[in-house]
Amino acid sequence: MTAVLSSLPPWLQRGLADLFPAAVAQEAGLDPDQTLAARLAEAEAAGRPLRVKLGIDPTGSDIHLGHSILFRKLRAFQDAGHTAVLIIGDFTARIGDPTGKSTTRVQLSAAEVEAHAETYLVQLGLGQDPGRALLDFHTPGRLEVRRNSEWLAGLNLPQVIELLGITTVGQMLAKEDFANRYGSGTPISLHEFLYPLLQGYDSVAVQADLELGGTDQKFNVAMGRDLQRHFGQRPQFGMLLPILPGLDGVQKMSKSLGNTVGLAEDPLSMYSKLEKVPDVVVDEYLTLLTDLDLAVLPANPRERQKLMALELTRARHGVAAAAAAQVDAAALVAGAAGAGAAAAEVPETSLVAVNFPAKAFYLLAAVGICASSSEARRQIQGGGVKLDGEKLVDPNQEFASAAELHGKVLQLGKKTFRRLLAG
RNA sequence: GGGUCGGUGCCCGAGUGGUUAAUGGGGGCGGACUGUAAAUCCGCUGGCUCUGCCUACGUUGGUUCAAAUCCAACCCGGCCCA
Numbered sequence: 001m002t003a004v005l006s007s008l009p010p011w012l013q014r015g016l017a018d019l020f021p022a023a024v025a026q027e028a029g030l031d032p033d034q035t036l037a038a039r040l041a042e043a044e045a046a047g048r049p050l051r052v053k054l055g056i057d058p059t060g061s062d063i064h065l066g067h068s069i070l071f072r073k074l075r076a077f078q079d080a081g082h083t084a085v086l087i088i089g090d091f092t093a094r095i096g097d098p099t100g101k102s103t104t105r106v107q108l109s110a111a112e113v114e115a116h117a118e119t120y121l122v123q124l125g126l127g128q129d130p131g132r133a134l135l136d137f138h139t140p141g142r143l144e145v146r147r148n149s150e151w152l153a154g155l156n157l158p159q160v161i162e163l164l165g166i167t168t169v170g171q172m173l174a175k176e177d178f179a180n181r182y183g184s185g186t187p188i189s190l191h192e193f194l195y196p197l198l199q200g201y202d203s204v205a206v207q208a209d210l211e212l213g214g215t216d217q218k219f220n221v222a223m224g225r226d227l228q229r230h231f232g233q234r235p236q237f238g239m240l241l242p243i244l245p246g247l248d249g250v251q252k253m254s255k256s257l258g259n260t261v262g263l264a265e266d267p268l269s270m271y272s273k274l275e276k277v278p279d280v281v282v283d284e285y286l287t288l289l290t291d292l293d294l295a296v297l298p299a300n301p302r303e304r305q306k307l308m309a310l311e312l313t314r315a316r317h318g319v320a321a322a323a324a325a326q327v328d329a330a331a332l333v334a335g336a337a338g339a340g341a342a343a344a345e346v347p348e349t350s351l352v353a354v355n356f357p358a359k360a361f362y363l364l365a366a367v368g369i370c371a372s373s374s375e376a377r378r379q380i381q382g383g384g385v386k387l388d389g390e391k392l393v394d395p396n397q398e399f400a401s402a403a404e405l406h407g408k409v410l411q412l413g414k415k416t417f418r419r420l421l422a423g
Numbered sequence: 424g425g426g427u428c429g430g431u432g433c434c435c436g437a438g439u440g441g442u443u444a445a446u447g448g449g450g451g452c453g454g455a456c457u458g459u460a461a462a463u464c465c466g467c468u469g470g471c472u473c474u475g476c477c478u479a480c481g482u483u484g485g486u487u488c489a490a491a492u493c494c495a496a497c498c499c500g501g502c503c504c505a
Contacts, residue, residue, distance in 0.1 A: 185501050249460085258451075276459045302458045309459095329459095355472075362472040375452085378467050384453040396473085413453060 007037050011076045015069070015288045017215045018240035020222075036237050039209060049082040049141070053208035053236070055148070055199060057089035058116035063123045064260035065312070066244040066253030069288045070212050071124060071134045073241060078142045084135065085206045086124075088117045091149040092198050121145070123263045132316060134263070144206075151205040152198055163197045166230050167223070172196070175219045200224035203236050210237040244288060249278030266347050267317040271325035272415055274309035282308050290315070346409055346417040351402040360385075361395040363405075367420065369412045379412060386411040 008023055022035045032038040043050050054074050056067070063071075074084045093113045125133020136142045155163075172193050173179055181188050196219060203211055203224035211221045218240055225235035243252045246259025253260050261273050277285065279301045286294055286304075290311050298304055306326070314322035328346070354366045364376030364385065379385050380395040388408045399405055406422040 187500065247460095272459090278460055300458090302460095305459070357472085359472050366472085370452095372470065373472070374470060375468080377473080379453060382453045382467055384467095398472090414459095 008040075009080070011080065014291075015073070015241055016239065017242045018218065018238070020218075020238045020240075033234050036210070036239075039237065043082075043209070050077070050209040051083050051085050051144075051207060052077045053085045053087060053203060053206055053211045054213075055087040055089050055092075055202055055211075056120060057093040058113050058120050059093050060116060060255055062255065062260075062262040062264055063120060064253060064255065064262045065285075065289060066246070066260065068134060068263060069241050069244055070214065072289065073212055073239070075135050078136045078139070081142075083141060083144060085144045085146065085208060086135070087202050087206065088120070088145065088147045089199075089202075090114065090117055090147045091152040092195060092202075117147070132318065146206060148198070148202050148205070152201065160194075163201060163227070164194075166226060167197065169193075196220045196223045197227070200227040204228050204231045204233060207233060208236040209234075210239055212239050212241065214243045215240045216243060242284070242288060245281045245284065247273055247277055249281045261312075263316060267313050267321040267325035268328055268346060268417070269415065270316065271309050271313045271322065272329040274312055275306050275326075275329060277305065277308075279305065285312070346419045348421050349418045350421050350423060351405060352423065354402065356402060357398050357400050359395065360392050360397040360399070363399065364410070364412070367410060367418055369410060369416055369418055384413050 019036060023037060032042040040050070052074060054070055074086070078084050090110075090113050093116075094110070122128065124135050125137055127137075130136075130138055173182060175196070178188060178192075180186075199220045200223035202208075204227050208224065208228075211217075211224055213221050218238065221236075221238035221240070225238070228235045245251065246253035246257055247261065248257075248259045251257050251259060261270055265273075274285075282301070282305050283294060286292055286297070286308050290308070292311060297307060310322050310326055313325050317325070349367050351367070354363060358366065361373050361377040361380055364370040364379065365373040370376035370379055376385075377395040380392050383391060383393075385392045387405075387410055389411075402420075402422040405420045408420050410418045410420055
């Protein structure tokens with residue numbers, strides 16, 4: 001594969017899982033509809049940037065590192081002068097992509113979807129410091145943000161029937177997720193069959209030259225090609241990137257599995273999560289999430305791991321914050337109690353909403369460290385809670401006022417910290 | 424529409440009238456250990472400012488001193504047949 005790809009630029013090749021129908025001309029063809037190298041050459045000759053599509057469904061409110069693989073590649077295209085067409089799936093989010101799902105997804109309201117879309121754009125860099133933004137929002141012509149309700153909401157029944165006629169039940173059932181669900185007797189709602197078609201229709205609507213997606217998107221991206229052909233357009237290329245393993249190192253990074261690092265997370269939690277990722281995925285993170293050359297990195301696994309955590313934190317929060325996070329993480333985990341904890345930069349929480357006098361277990365819950373006061377009580381009894389490095393043993397210990405807690409660091413386990421502020 | 428089986432805590436899955444937040448596993452969280460992690464061992468895993476009080480086994484009613492467990496209707500789903 002490396003040899004075949006050799007005429008594509010390195011920035012484009014890095015971390016690819018799949019590229020279809022073909023990367024460069026193997027034997028006969030220099031057909032720009034069949035090989036990406038030819039399409040790139042053609043575009044360059046014509047002085048026309050490629051339209052690179054990436055669709056995201058605003059179904060949750062946080063973007064995590066797993067998603068950022070795709071955005072990084074999209075950014076690379078931008079930096080090479082191409083046009084990123086970011087599709088906010090505000091319409092499709094309400095159907096729910098059945099990919100990778102074992103059950104029908106709950107449908108979201110239009111308002112929820114829109115709220116998510118806004119936070120997505122901010123996390124991608126809209127209105128943020130361009131130096132740390134994931135996408136280039138500033139250079140003219142490099143980014144097009146579209147919402148697919150723009151063309152999907154207005155489809156009428158004859159048009160929908162036309163779309164449905166393009167494919168068959170057999171083809172749909174060839175899709176792994178559907179096949180599994182059908183095979184195991186898990187319900188599949190009919191509207192879920194519409195999802196791949198609508199995603200494909202997005203490609204038609206924006207006249208995509210190439211669509212980015214995770215490897216699990218192959219079916220949907222290929223569907224886009226079928227639809228484009230049906231509507232008389234040149235079919236897009238499909239560029240698939242690996243699915244990032246989550247912090248557990250086994251399953252894919254996914255919010256529902258709780259193994260994510262969110263782009264919006266503070267430096268300390270980002271760093272401390274990343275520095276304990278299993279060794280086997282460290283190189284994968286480095287390849288997919290950074291531009292570093294793996295060959296020149298330290299061989300010691302622990303060193304490598306820390307460097308990866310540092311680099312990813314830096315990319316998001318800047319050099320100073322990342323370095324501070326590394327120091328703080330070391331101090332806090334080492335349990336260098338008072339000193340370390342006091343010096344550390346940890347997320348701050350106001351105590352204004354807490355009613356005093358406050359018992360310890362209530363405090364934990366009120367401050368948001370524990371999901372419930374009952375859980376807080378258990379955690380304290382389990383010996384996992386510290387205040388300024390000192391273990392709390394009595395869940396009923398009372399604190400009389402916010403003032404006596406001001407500036408102290410409340411800690412649950414090794415990963416969760418809150419600095420308490422009286423105001 | 425007919426037949427049939429089934430709906431239990433984050434998930435899977437026991438339980439089939441009676442002290443009980445409800446066996447077990449997974450996952451998660453915490454502790455010990457370690458270079459972080461993994462593995463292993465231990466603890467916790469409904470809510471509530473909690474020595475007690477609430478809410479829980481699809482929904483709603485019913486039988487009973489007592490129901491996740493019995494009955495009825497309804498809702499949802501699988502499979503077979505139309």
